[in-house]
Amino acid sequence: VIRIRNRHENDRDCTAASPEPVLEVMNFLNEVAADYPRAVSFASGRPSETLFRDDLWTEAPSRFMKHLTGLHHGDANRAAKLLAQYGRTGGLINDLIAEQLRRDEGLACVPEQIVVTAGCQEAILLCLQALCTGPADVVLVRNPTYIGITGAAHYLDVKLLAVEPAFGERFSDRLASLVSSLNVTGSVPRALYLTPDFDNPTGSVLPIEERRAILEICSRSRIAVLEDNPYGMFCYDGDRLPTMAAIDEAGVVIYMSTYSKTICPALRVGCAVVPPRLFGSWSESRSLVTELIQRKSFLTVNTSQFNQAVVGGVLLLENCSLGRCARQAADHYRHNRNAMLASLERAFSIRDCGIEWNRPGGGFFLTLSLPFTFGRREVLACAEDYQVLPMPMSFFSLSGSSHTNSVRLAFSNVEQPDIEIGIDRLAQYVRKRLVA
Amino acid sequence: VIRIRNRHENDRDCTAASPEPVLEVMNFLNEVAADYPRAVSFASGRPSETLFRDDLWTEAPSRFMKHLTGLHHGDANRAAKLLAQYGRTGGLINDLIAEQLRRDEGLACVPEQIVVTAGCQEAILLCLQALCTGPADVVLVRNPTYIGITGAAHYLDVKLLAVEPAFGERFSDRLASLVSSLNVTGSVPRALYLTPDFDNPTGSVLPIEERRAILEICSRSRIAVLEDNPYGMFCYDGDRLPTMAAIDEAGVVIYMSTYSKTICPALRVGCAVVPPRLFGSWSESRSLVTELIQRKSFLTVNTSQFNQAVVGGVLLLENCSLGRCARQAADHYRHNRNAMLASLERAFSIRDCGIEWNRPGGGFFLTLSLPFTFGRREVLACAEDYQVLPMPMSFFSLSGSSHTNSVRLAFSNVEQPDIEIGIDRLAQYVRKRLVA
Numbered sequence: 047v048i049r050i051r052n053r054h055e056n057d058r059d060c061t062a063a064s065p066e067p068v069l070e071v072m073n074f075l076n077e078v079a080a081d082y083p084r085a086v087s088f089a090s091g092r093p094s095e096t097l098f099r100d101d102l103w104t105e106a107p108s109r110f111m112k113h114l115t116g117l118h119h120g121d122a123n124r125a126a127k128l129l130a131q132y133g134r135t136g137g138l139i140n141d142l143i144a145e146q147l148r149r150d151e152g153l154a155c156v157p158e159q160i161v162v163t164a165g166c167q168e169a170i171l172l173c174l175q176a177l178c179t180g181p182a183d184v185v186l187v188r189n190p191t192y193i194g195i196t197g198a199a200h201y202l203d204v205k206l207l208a209v210e211p212a213f214g215e216r217f218s219d220r221l222a223s224l225v226s227s228l229n230v231t232g233s234v235p236r237a238l239y240l241t242p243d244f245d246n247p248t249g250s251v252l253p254i255e256e257r258r259a260i261l262e263i264c265s266r267s268r269i270a271v272l273e274d275n276p277y278g279m280f281c282y283d284g285d286r287l288p289t290m291a292a293i294d295e296a297g298v299v300i301y302m303s304t305y306s307k308t309i310c311p312a313l314r315v316g317c318a319v320v321p322p323r324l325f326g327s328w329s330e331s332r333s334l335v336t337e338l339i340q341r342k343s344f345l346t347v348n349t350s351q352f353n354q355a356v357v358g359g360v361l362l363l364e365n366c367s368l369g370r371c372a373r374q375a376a377d378h379y380r381h382n383r384n385a386m387l388a389s390l391e392r393a394f395s396i397r398d399c400g401i402e403w404n405r406p407g408g409g410f411f412l413t414l415s416l417p418f419t420f421g422r423r424e425v426l427a428c429a430e431d432y433q434v435l436p437m438p439m440s441f442f443s444l445s446g447s448s449h450t451n452s453v454r455l456a457f458s459n460v461e462q463p464d465i466e467i468g469i470d471r472l473a474q475y476v477r478k479r480l481v482a
Numbered sequence: 483v484i485r486i487r488n489r490h491e492n493d494r495d496c497t498a499a500s501p502e503p504v505l506e507v508m509n510f511l512n513e514v515a516a517d518y519p520r521a522v523s524f525a526s527g528r529p530s531e532t533l534f535r536d537d538l539w540t541e542a543p544s545r546f547m548k549h550l551t552g553l554h555h556g557d558a559n560r561a562a563k564l565l566a567q568y569g570r571t572g573g574l575i576n577d578l579i580a581e582q583l584r585r586d587e588g589l590a591c592v593p594e595q596i597v598v599t600a601g602c603q604e605a606i607l608l609c610l611q612a613l614c615t616g617p618a619d620v621v622l623v624r625n626p627t628y629i630g631i632t633g634a635a636h637y638l639d640v641k642l643l644a645v646e647p648a649f650g651e652r653f654s655d656r657l658a659s660l661v662s663s664l665n666v667t668g669s670v671p672r673a674l675y676l677t678p679d680f681d682n683p684t685g686s687v688l689p690i691e692e693r694r695a696i697l698e699i700c701s702r703s704r705i706a707v708l709e710d711n712p713y714g715m716f717c718y719d720g721d722r723l724p725t726m727a728a729i730d731e732a733g734v735v736i737y738m739s740t741y742s743k744t745i746c747p748a749l750r751v752g753c754a755v756v757p758p759r760l761f762g763s764w765s766e767s768r769s770l771v772t773e774l775i776q777r778k779s780f781l782t783v784n785t786s787q788f789n790q791a792v793v794g795g796v797l798l799l800e801n802c803s804l805g806r807c808a809r810q811a812a813d814h815y816r817h818n819r820n821a822m823l824a825s826l827e828r829a830f831s832i833r834d835c836g837i838e839w840n841r842p843g844g845g846f847f848l849t850l851s852l853p854f855t856f857g858r859r860e861v862l863a864c865a866e867d868y869q870v871l872p873m874p875m876s877f878f879s880l881s882g883s884s885h886t887n888s889v890r891l892a893f894s895n896v897e898q899p900d901i902e903i904g905i906d907r908l909a910q911y912v913r914k915r916l917v918a
Contacts, residue, residue: 069776095563102566103543103788127531130538130746164600164750164782171781175637197780201611310566312787314600340505344633345607346600346782351748352539353786 068196071441074422082429086468088455089435091246091410094382095459097375098310099360106359107352110139113362114355133351135343136335137162139358143303143317145366150279152292153301159320159331161338162354164346166274166304166316170239171198172345173272173300173318176337177236178204186224186238188217190442190449192246192274195239207235208444217252218259225267237270237300242290243278244409247442247454251407257290265296268325274302277409279372282380284407297321297331305357307410308368308375313353379410382457385465386412393473399480400451410458413439418479419450427475434471504632507877510858518865522904524891525871527682527846530818531895533811534746535796542795543788546575549798550791569787571779572771573598575794579739579753581802586715588728589737595756595767597774598790600782602710602740602752606675607634608781609708609736609754612773613672614640621708622660622674624653626878626885628682628710631675643671644880653688654695661703673706673736678726679714680845683878683890687843693726701732704761710738713845715808718816720843733757733767741793743846744804744811749789815846818893821901822848829909835916836887846894849875854915855886863911870907 075089099106114125137143140157147153163169174195178185187195189208199206207228211220221238228235238260242252252260264271273290291301304316318338324331342348364370387405394401400417420438428434436453443449457465511525535542550561573579576593583589599605610631614621623631625644635642643664647656657674664671674696678688688696700707709726727737740752754774760767778784800806823841830837836853856874864870872889879885893901 072776072779092568095567098563098566100562103539107539126536127534130534130748131531132528132742132747164786167780167783194780197776201777201780306568311568311783312566314782314784314786340508340633341637343508344603344630344637346750347603347747348750350600350750350786350789352789352792356788 068193068200068441072193072197075425075437075441078425078429078435082433082435085429085433085435086460086464086471087435088453088457088460088468088472089437090459091456092459093307093311093410094375094378097371097378099371101363102310102356102360106357106363107355108359109362110355110359113358129351129355131351133348133354135348136160136339137317137349138351138354139361140317142358142361142366146361146368147301147303147319149367150369150372151275151289151301151303153289153319155319156322159322159335160317161320161335161342162315162317162349163342164316164349165306165311165314166276166302167194167198168342168346169302169316169318170195170272170274171202172338172341173237173270173302174198174202174204175341176334177270178202180234182232182234183236184228184233186221186235186269187444188240188245189444190247190439191239191444192241193442195272195274196442196444205233206444207233209238216256216259218256218263221260222263225263225269235267235269237272238264239272239274240290241274241277243275243287244280244406244411246277246409247411247437247439248413249404249406249409249411250413251287254287257287257293261290261294261296261298264298265325269298270324271299272302273299276304276307279308279368280376280379280410281408282376282383282406286408291319291321294321297323297325297327300334305360308372309357309360313356315349315353315357376408379408379458382460382462382465383412385462386455386457386469389466389469390414393469394476401476403455410456412455412457413452414455415452416476417451420453421450428472432471432475434468434475436472504629504636504877508629508633511861511873511877514861514865514871518869518871521865521869521871522896522900522907523871524889524893524896524904524908525873526895527892528895529743529747529846530811530814533807533814535807537799538746538792538796542793542799543791544795545798546791546795549794565787565791567787569784569790571784572596572775573753573785574787574790575797576753578794578797578802582797582804583737583739583755585803586805586808587711587725587737587739589725589755591755592758595758595771596753597756597771597778598751598753598785599778600752600785601742601747601750602712602738603630603634604778604782605738605752605754606631606708606710607638608774608777609673609706609738610634610638610640611777612770613706614638616670618668618670619672620664620669622657622671622705623880624676624681625880626683626875627675627880628677629878631710632878632880641669642880643669645674646884652692652695654692654699657696658699661699661705671703671705673708674700675708675710676726677710677713679711679723680716680842680847682713682845683847683873683875684849685840685842685845685847686849687723690723693723693729697726697730697732697734700734701761705734706760707735708738709735712740712743715744715804716812716815716846717844718812718819718842722844727755727757730757733759733761733763736770741796744808745793745796749792751785751789751793812844815844815894818896818898818901819848821898822891822893822905825902825905826850829905830912837912839891846892848891848893849888850891851888852912853887856889857886860911864908868907868911870904870911872908 115122118125140160184205291299301319402415439449439452551558576596620641727735737755838851875885875888
């Protein structure tokens with residue numbers, strides 16, 4: 047019998063619940079989506095296909111090829127052949143990425159700090175592997191959190207611990223207490239995974255003073271902050287906050303970037319940016335970069351140069367800034383968000399019965415709180431009877447048994463008329479439940 | 483301090499030596515190659531860039547797009563947008579791959595058995611992860627063996643055991659004895675990794691009766707055969723032997739394919755093919771496919787659809803067979819092999835002092851045995867004083883301390899005049915050593 051459990055799962059003392067339900071949940075959602083293809087889906091946080099460039103296969107790689115030909119003394123044939131060959135494991139377009147991160151994220155970095163990965167997911171996995179090498183090592187996360195870290199940690203047998211503030215408590219205060227208590231139990235927190243800007247799944251933003259406080263705590267305890275930032279450029283109200291990497295003076299933040307949302311997902315190009323002095327040490331920084339590259343060489347060998355050429359070409363065409371494209375995209379997504387907020391306002395006119403939602407300042411997601419438990423059975427009922435698919439927030443919970451009374455609504459890849467239709471259907475379902 | 487060792491390395495009883503030297507070796511080779519860029523390199527087993535198609539970015543994806551448009555009722559815009567979006571984790575072009583494997587490898591398979599991966603390396607890693615879930619589980623390999631499995635096993639903390647026949651002993655007989663002795667020690671062999679055709683690093687071929695004997699043993703002991711076949715289509719003398727997957731009646735062989743050698747490496751597209759009835763069981767087969775897909779979803783999410791579109795386009799253009807292209811490539815590589823054999827014959831006219839080489843019937847590599855130890859120091863001497871780079875066979879040894887008296891010579895990506903020059907230089911070095 048092929049055993050499909052994690053190899054060490056019985057060996058270790060896990061105070062956090064096993065994230066295995068995540069896998070079941072993904073299967074369940076895929077099945078529901080397949081069974082009800084005509085339902086309005088607020089379940090998947092995909093970028094809008096209407097925003098994908100038309101020149102991804104033509105102009106973009108041509109532009110990069112011209113660039114590469116220049117680097118090979120005008121020998122276009124040689125450049126083309128090299129591009130199709132095995133490439134450097136650490137990446138081909140690190141210089142262009144460094145420049146883009148400087149312009150778009152205020153991140154001063156050099157190409158040597160960057161490891162180009164097969165999407166941000168590979169960056170998350172490599173960082174978890176490289177940072178958590180001892181049996182007492184743990185990774186801290188918000189709860190609910192992104193499924194990509196839960197699943198990666200599950201398969202790597204890395205223990206996740208939730209930092210869950212009590213009502214009214216600041217995240218950073220809870221973090222500080224938890225870190226202190228871990229010192230007593232012998233657990234070693236190696237990393238804190240965060241999406242400070244327009245978090246998946248909640249849509250929330252970490253305030254600037256919280257960012258600073260977290261950096262201070264992590265610096266003191268030598269905890270790496272894994273800053274995942276897929277949505278930062280899609281800001282709908284006011285100015286963006288600086289990324290944690292941009293204000294990191296202690297060398298704490300490993301910044302993780304992706305082109306899946308700003309260019310397109312099929313590229314599978316992302317990166318990890320290691321601080322120039324990790325916890326103040328240049329040599330620790332070099333060691334970690336080397337370690338990430340070595341691990342990557344036995345995982346995906348190198349990130350497809352074709353795909354790097356597409357990203358590189360877009361960056362060259364856009365003068366190393368995705369700001370112009372992201373502003374266009376943000377206009378589109380802001381309209382969607384506004385449509386969803388307006389639809390919610392119309393559909394749920396009475397707010398006195400525990401129905402609430404946030405107003406996300408950016409990103410793809412909104413949280414809707416309900417006065418009853420919303421899980422699998424409720425998803426099925428919505429899909430079957432109302433042709434609408436929300437995503438239970440409990441699916442993102444570490445334990446699977448908290449955050450039971452809310453749903454994540456993705457507004458990124460739904461056509462605007464469907465947003466109103468979908469929210470109306472959801473409201474019908476909710477009203478039926480409240481009457482019953 | 484960031485610890486860069488494997489997390490469980492001290493926890494387990496390893497009778498096989500740690501493969502950690504592999505990492506040092508890779509670094510060493512990269513450095514030597516960088517330090518002596520003008521040396522004739524027989525070190526790297528890359529495909530020849532002269533063979534890469536010119537239509538990889540133009541005709542091939544266009545052809546696939548036409549195909550995909552057909553599947554979307556003629557809506558080309560919709561097809562293009564979907565291709566740029568997130569895709570199925572298991573793959574997009576499984577049907578075309580199944581047909582290609584049927585035509586080129588005699589492998590009767592259906593799309594549902596196939597998991598498309600980011601190169602064969604990801605397939606190896608996923609299979610190791612999924613098959614080896616218990617602390618007593620081990621993977622059997624030939625020795626010397628491919629660095630990709632050694633490195634993956636190292637990072638996954640999977641124990642490798644060498645099947646090393648005594649002089650004159652058959653591999654299958656040694657395998658049978660080893661499996662029996664493992665039963666006594668409590669180790670559980672889960673998989674046997676093999677490149678039956680034109681092995682990397684030795685260039686050798688497993689005879690047909692050995693293939694059958696191995697299948698028989700593995701079937702009896704429920705050991706999966708991981709058949710890695712990057713070189714099978716590059717056959718230079720006579721007919722190819724059937725792949726082990728093609729003669730597997732017991733559902734033992736997980737076949738691993740790659741387009742890195744037949745199309746180009748930058749694509750990073752390969753796959754794993756799970757037998758329809760794994761160890762005779764349809765449900766075990768389905769479980770393993772599901773397990774591979776779930777693990778992949780937290781590693782690379784999905785294999786870039788762009789790159790799958792290039793492969794799919796080439797397959798459509800070539801009527802789902804790479805036979806024509808591979809025959810052309812084989813002509814090229816056969817010339818290189820013949821040039822190397824002729825150069826060796828000329829350069830080493832006296833064979834009576836322990837200098838020997840094999841005549842590989844295909845693939846990229848040849849083994850040269852020498853009457854003295856050839857390791858790092860010797861590589862440096864060759865590079866520095868003779869401007870030639872051979873690859874010590876000991877670098878592929880599990881222990882790092884066996885196979886010390888031979889080198890791997892790759893003839894795949896060296897221009898023919900350089901082959902003669904390089905072998906002459908190597909012979910000068912060897913003669914100098916023998917005289918000294």
